[in-house]
Amino acid sequence: MRKTVREFLTVGEIAKELRVSWKTVVKLIQNGDLPAIKVGRNYRILKSDYQDFLKQKHIQPPDTPTDP
Numbered sequence: 001m002r003k004t005v006r007e008f009l010t011v012g013e014i015a016k017e018l019r020v021s022w023k024t025v026v027k028l029i030q031n032g033d034l035p036a037i038k039v040g041r042n043y044r045i046l047k048s049d050y051q052d053f054l055k056q057k058h059i060q061p062p063d064t065p066t067d068p
Contacts, residue, residue: 008044
């Protein structure tokens with residue numbers, strides 16, 4: 001049985017990639033624009049959800065994630 005590996009991104013990684021503050025990313029999550037799960041006090045965003053968000057905004061998703 002094969003397990004699917006799901007890659008998660010942090011608010012900081014997305015903020016860095018979009019060149020916005022982490023507060024802006026948190027607002028997108030709280031407004032329901034960017035799906036995320038809360039783990040403790042932090043949010044985690046599925047990479048596929050982030051790519052879908054970019055496509056909805058007509059932004060080309062990057063091929064590889066940014067380095068932390």
